Amino acid sequence: MRALRTLLIVVVILGGLFVAADRAAVYFAEGQVAQKIKSSQGLTHDPSVSIKGFPFLTQVLDSSLTEVQVGLGGVSATVDGRTVEVTEVNAILKRVRIDSSFTSATAGEADGSAQISYAALQQSAPKGVTIGYAGAERAAKGQVKLSGALADVAEGAGFQVPAALKPLVNGEKVTAYSTVTLVNGDTVRWKAEDLPPLPIPGLESQVRDLLDHDMKIDGMPSTLKLDKVAAAEDGLRFSGTGKDVSLTS
Known part of the structure; x- marks a missing residue:
């Protein structure tokens, strides 16, 4: 009985370490994705990135993410040649396939939205x-x-x-x-x-x-196909x- 209790404690500790490592990896990856999007889209503010699904590390090994949610700030567009601010820019990216070099990705499905004020x-x-x-x-x-x-x-x-x-x-x-x-x-x-x-x-x-x-x-x-x-x-x-x-x- 004592051996079983010891085994359960070890399993719980290892499970906690795995979860901690998995969450740390997600946090790091979200920061890297945010920087990549900021650079590729020419943004002035860091976008918010949330990678869904658990465990994350197994998704990385499979080079496929279940869902990534992105919120973009500092976005400008031109309306009839005049620069305007675009607000509430959001994208939900599903079935994201990562290439072997981890330098680009493609979303199997993408839902996007944005708003331009009347002003x-x-x-x-x-x-x-x-x-x-x-x-x-x-x-x-x-x-x-x-x-x-x-x-x-x-x-x-x-x-x-x-x-x-x-x-x-x-x-x-x-x-x-x-x-x-x-x-x-x-x-x-x-x-x-x-x-x-x-x-x-x-x-x-x-x-x-x-x-x-x-x-x-x-x-x-470019992530928004309106x-x-x-x-x-x-x-x-x-x-x-x-x-x-x-x-x-």
């Missing part, structure tokens, strides 16, 4: 137009609120208001709701729904031409899935 998007908004949240009901339909002083919107649309008609637009506001979709993974397409009645004939068509436009986004992290955009309370939220995604450049 950041405002830099590329049509002249005279303010971009904002349209409320929960309209946001669920993928709609964003576009508003502005009618005189400014008319000017942005290139509409020359005759002097005799300027009293009709001065002080007036215009509000429209635009449905956003993602095209080719890098272009937000804005399509205005029915415009409110405008006081000057011919103004509606030019305002619609102003509001219906494409917004090109470049420089998203195919959807949604209107959230704080901005546009992008998401997407990918297969066989390379994690290094």
Whole structure:
């Protein structure tokens, strides 16, 4: 009986040492992966990396990780040529295959998401137009609120208001709701729904031409293969899935 108790104590101690060594290895690996991602993506902040699955060491021996969760900070993109901050950038990478030299990896599946605030998007908004949240009901339909002083919107649309008609637009506001979709993974397409009645004939068509436009986004992290955009309370939220995604450049 004493021998059995001694054996159990030894097993527990060895098991604890293995767990400690395994967790230390995970911590080290997460730091190395974070540095690799920071370098390959040109980030200004260290990303957060969490390697899931236990034991970790057996995954390394198999050159395959069950799941890696990555959060990126300090990410910038360009919207119509203007630099903007991208927030809440996250990726869940599954079935990550590591090459024999441990210098690159490929995720069998990847789920990514990112957000650009309305304030950041405002830099590329049509002249005279303010971009904002349209409320929960309209946001669920993928709609964003576009508003502005009618005189400014008319000017942005290139509409020359005759002097005799300027009293009709001065002080007036215009509000429209635009449905956003993602095209080719890098272009937000804005399509205005029915415009409110405008006081000057011919103004509606030019305002619609102003509001219906494409917004090109470049420089998203290469780990994000985006195919959807949604209107959230704080901005546009992008998401997407990918297969066989390379994690290094």
